[in-house]
Amino acid sequence: MGELLNDEIYADVVIPDKLIPVFESKSRYKGAYGGRGSGKTRTFALMTAVEGYRLAEAGASGIILCGREFMNSLNESSLEEIKQAIKSVSWLNDYYEIGEKYIRTKNRRVAYAFTGLRHNLDSIKGKSRILLAWVDEAENVSEAAWRKLLPTVREDDSEVWITWNPENKGSATDKRFRQVEHEFIVEMNHNDNPFFPDVLEQERLNDQENLDDATYRWIWEGAYLEASDAQIFNGKFVVREFERHPTWNGPYNGLDFGFSTDPTGATNSWESDGILYIEYEACKVGLEIDDTPDYLKDNIPGIEKYELIADNARPESISYLKRNGIPKIKACVKGKGSVEDGIAHLKGYKQIVIHPRCVNTAKEFRLYSYKTDRLSGEILPEIIDKHNHLIDSLRYAHERTMKRGANTKRHRATAGKRTYR
Template structure:
């Protein structure tokens, strides 16, 4: 059966090359995921096979590519050939799609016999340890591992193993929005705006360049993306920053353990109306049980949120409060950001000091951007920041 896939020409290597590893990496809007989904559906139609769709962390089917594949099946007019259930997609010729997370479902993955194709989505987050466990489980004759990701740091295991290393058993292709003839106008407007206001971020998000860890980063060498379980009995700190224009309204939860800061939940959105804030906050566990410290610039918003049953108060500001907050957060031995807090992680990567355009000298001026989730963290930790400032003033 012939299927009109309509994918970028650069993605045709998925169907025309014979390699153990097929890797598509690059920036946003390149149609990597849609193309891989369409090609795997074509493979499922071609002959009976088993296809595992996985990523580093998947605690629910909503975090998988299940919906993407379901939508693709409908878009290609193939609803009569596939049965779509909550956890499995089956073709009428016996092909099956499974959806499992590497970290939390590895034993279930090992139990699936005869996997012919394994699609690792958002592979920038897959650790070396996870690759070492996953790869041997995909052992059927002529089986293939398809990998898609937006590069993060150059030292990440996925980037090093499948882009930097020139493996004979791997075809690795850089695919960006410039290669996608179906690039939508909505994303084009976002891309143009990003290109205009922050070219470095544009290169990372839209051109797939890795983030370089430099001295200009405010939290240089202090933070990392890390899977962790939140221990019982922790004292939680909640902070919120209010959105203006294109800035997001945010809520972040964190806790302190062994002189390290752990950021385990976030929620945020641009253009959030008053009545939408409770639903946005609800995405962070126990949002009504703990005190939320919020940006004092919007007292009317704080008053509204308080009337909805939240324990929320305005966070005081003072001259130098931003710098004092940065100094306190940097005083932690390490800052661990859970992978579900992707927006927070991106801000930690881009939050920077100003650099002299002519000399390259790093100036003691913090750029007021890429800081909305970070500001929420400052508000959350405000009692500690104020205490430290008070102690220092006494010592002076």
């Protein structure tokens, strides 16, 4: 049980014990890093609302800024996470006014703002006083973004909160907030979360059984990501910014439908000189079919104008999207061996370049793996059916190019035989 403390206000909220000292203290920087299921994001979302309550009751006026490196739309922000946190606590739910695209205290003193730090921070920083800034998924925040953000959070007693899953030792976030000691930035993993759900425990045990040790420790124990031969695309891709050239081939748009716990995932990609460029993604768990057309359009510009190849297992969903704003959607073909063929095709590119805004795509490329033997560490010829929804969308999108490539190879082989005859 944690307490919000100042001279006059006491309010009880339930948070993991390890984070109580963080929020009981005043500090310029507060944060948590670590593996999946630690409760860090949910706790920090909740505590932004508690802090907003404290500030508003103390007479302060301004905004709570919630940022990520890239944010194309509110769907990619912390908006929904904060809404759910507020609704979970009755006195916070009574204190805030929550709309479809906004959260603010009913006395209008404190409001939330959401932004992408790389390109959109300038549009917000001059409009209101930033009382608190929370940066979630901070691993990929660039040094340039940190240099721009931190001086804008300059009110007396203002704070910057940071939550992230570590990946690269030496990233801008790692250098600033992990390699330099900060008293109230702590490591949080699943064993620090008293509310760790059973469904995640089953996933953790499955990953412990099937993944190589380095990948398992990155997902669940906050370790840096180490390259592994079990990772299917190890050494094949890079994450960097690029500008699309008019001469590139494409676009190649693909869609994989989600279910209750799996995301609906779509990608937009291009090809040039043997290099595959992934420019946009759309990825959301629990996306209702009624909301899918607008979500796709919001996250992949112009997707309605070009052919979109979707998973053929959901013909009713394809039919719905065709009638409701995505007229060029078509079903993929698939077939026996299509997964292996698709992987081979993607690995056949000289390089795969993923734009940094495609956070979920990059994560899948890091995690998509072959099974390993738990005792010997031997890599097995079996693909783990996880972390592949956006990769599946790429396979569907490039069915056309795969077929052309296969036909070309067969033609060349036949021509060769005839020549030697």
